[in-house]
Amino acid sequence: MDEELRAYLDSLRADLVGRINAGNARILDRLTALERDFANTKEFLVGDALVASRRWLDLEARVRELEQRRNGGREG
Known part of the structure; x- marks a missing residue:
């Protein structure tokens, strides 16, 4: 029985x-x-800000x- 129990627990x-x-x-795949x-998203936001x-x-x-x-060409 001891062998059976050990095998079962293993x-x-x-x-x-x-x-x-x-x-x-x-979990690692999801991360x-x-x-x-x-x-x-960061690249998109940076690109959007640049545009x-x-x-x-x-x-x-x-x-x-x-x-x-x-103004007729005058700086104003």
């Missing part, structure tokens, strides 16, 4: 270790996916040009 331990390892692997998603800044500068230049036209 199989339970092996099963438990396998489940824990599988769970850890799933990796979250890190990748965050990096992509918005460029548009703002273009708009300022256009307003300056229109003001100069209105």
Whole structure:
């Protein structure tokens, strides 16, 4: 009986270790996916901010040009 019990406990331990390892692997996969998603989001936000800044500068230049036209080319 002692041998049977030891074999049973060993199989339970092996099963438990396998489940824990599988769970850890799933957690690591999810963390990796979250890190990748965050990096992509960060890149998108930085790119979006750069585009918005460029548009703002273009708009300022256009307003300056229109003001100069209105003032007959004088700085104003």
